[in-house]
Amino acid sequence: MSRESKNLHFARRFARQFKSEDDANLLIETIRKEIPNVRKADCKFMLGVTRLCLDKEIITGNDIGNMNEIIKFITSDAHVNEYDYNLNGEHLKDLFKRFMGSINEEIRSDFEKLSKMQFTKNDEYDIIEVPDYETASKYSEYTSWCITHYSNMYDSYTTEGMGTFYFLLKKGFENVKAVHNGDDPLDEYGLSMIAVSVNANGSLNTCTCRWNHDNGGGDGMMNTEEISRLIGMNFYNVFHAPKLPEEIMNIRVLLSDRKTIVKVSDFDSLTMKAAGIEVTDGKFVSLKHTRDDDYSKAINWYRSNKRIDKNNGEYLPTYEELKEWYDNRKIINGALIKVGGEPMDNNRFYWSSDECTPGCAWGFVSSGGVRDWGFKGYNYYCSSNRCRAFVRPLSL
Numbered sequence: 226m227s228r229e230s231k232n233l234h235f236a237r238r239f240a241r242q243f244k245s246e247d248d249a250n251l252l253i254e255t256i257r258k259e260i261p262n263v264r265k266a267d268c269k270f271m272l273g274v275t276r277l278c279l280d281k282e283i284i285t286g287n288d289i290g291n292m293n294e295i296i297k298f299i300t301s302d303a304h305v306n307e308y309d310y311n312l313n314g315e316h317l318k319d320l321f322k323r324f325m326g327s328i329n330e331e332i333r334s335d336f337e338k339l340s341k342m343q344f345t346k347n348d349e350y351d352i353i354e355v356p357d358y359e360t361a362s363k364y365s366e367y368t369s370w371c372i373t374h375y376s377n378m379y380d381s382y383t384t385e386g387m388g389t390f391y392f393l394l395k396k397g398f399e400n401v402k403a404v405h406n407g408d409d410p411l412d413e414y415g416l417s418m419i420a421v422s423v424n425a426n427g428s429l430n431t432c433t434c435r436w437n438h439d440n441g442g443g444d445g446m447m448n449t450e451e452i453s454r455l456i457g458m459n460f461y462n463v464f465h466a467p468k469l470p471e472e473i474m475n476i477r478v479l480l481s482d483r484k485t486i487v488k489v490s491d492f493d494s495l496t497m498k499a500a501g502i503e504v505t506d507g508k509f510v511s512l513k514h515t516r517d518d519d520y521s522k523a524i525n526w527y528r529s530n531k532r533i534d535k536n537n538g539e540y541l542p543t544y545e546e547l548k549e550w551y552d553n554r555k556i557i558n559g560a561l562i563k564v565g566g567e568p569m570d571n572n573r574f575y576w577s578s579d580e581c582t583p584g585c586a587w588g589f590v591s592s593g594g595v596r597d598w599g600f601k602g603y604n605y606y607c608s609s610n611r612c613r614a615f616v617r618p619l620s621l
Contacts, residue, residue, distance in 0.1 A: 227267070229268045232267055240253065240279065244279075258438060259445070262297045271310075273313075284381065286422060287382070290424070298328070321567075332426070332495060335450075339453055340461075342459070344453055344458050346458055350394065351396065352463060353391065358379040361390060361392075362376075367399060368435055388466060390420060393420075410439075415446075416434060417435055418434070419434055419452075421452065423466055427461065427464075427495065429452070472556050475488055476488065476556065478499050478501070480497055489564065494563075499566065502557055502560045504549055504557060508546065511566075
């Protein structure tokens with residue numbers, strides 16, 4: 226048995242603990258199709274990705290895209306030996322937190338690469354922006370794409386409207402028959418309709434041909450260069466993230482130099498790096514949430530009775546500062562997603578720097594904004610399935 230076969234066997238055996246044999250096999254094949262980078266390194270990380278799917282951490286199109294990008298970096302020579310078959314048991318958000326910088330850097334590199342290339346426009350395609358489910362549903366008679374049949378799936382792929390879709394429609398697509406000619410999925414039928422979804426930062430999320438998930442199809446059929454060559458235009462000049470509400474676009478962004486501040490409307494994810502989003506006057510929540518693995522650092526902050534970490538200007542927020550973030554979470558989360566950050570989680574406990582006793586600190590549960598407390602001496606704490614998490618706002 227080859228190494229790849231063994232890795233697939235481990236993943237199937239794990240899945241069969243929770244699913245029937247047929248459903249377990251279907252899950253593994255779906256993962257291989259939808260997250261193609263999992264095939265790298267002899268499918269070493271298939272077990273870990275299967276676990277994340279079964280734990281419902283990979284649900285949306287955005288989750289699938291993030292996982293595919295993360296696996297690409299983990300399977301590289303620089304990281305492949307840092308993780309076991311189960312991805313060290315880590316959660317998707319923690320993996321994304323680690324590799325977010327690399328992913329954003331690759332997007333910028335891809336942008337620069339395409340900007341130096343020349344393309345000849347292909348007039349055979351009409352490119353239609355599809356900003357909502359109502360528009361997508363008009364094409365449901367021509368394709369099995371779930372986003373044209375179910376509104377919740379459109380919302381899932383676009384992260385509740387933070388991203389958007391474009392349909393590439395080849396002239397006469399209505400009359401192209403679903404006939405196999407040996408070149409599928411990217412045959413005449415497959416290329417007659419293509420769905421491209423774009424993330425909030427303007428990067429490619431998914432690309433699906435007309436065969437959808439059948440006959441070798443999936444959500445990663447082409448990359449930005451292949452799409453550019455097909456339509457004869459630079460991907461980044463054609464496909465853009467949707468315009469967000471003005472209240473989100475006016476939120477201020479602290480850039481990575483910790484000095485420059487711009488509005489979300491002026492933030493260019495391809496040329497700029499963000500450090501935080503403003504919650505209240507001059508106070509910015511960082512793009513990443515510090516989890517329990519950084520607990521010892523948080524304990525030091527508590528015990529020293531100093532909220533300010535002089536090394537980098539970061540501090541643990543007061544309860545009132547956390548509450549202000551919670552009260553305005555819809556627009557602040559929208560701004561965080563727009564600049565590549567991590568929004569406030571649902572049903573998670575967030576620590577504050579306010580003590581209720583010498584050994585305890587206040588925080589609140591994000592599912593309802595209810596104040597709660599926790600012992601500062603625990604390096605990991607769970608209550609009613611709510612995992613403790615830290616947040617690290619920035620202050621100028």
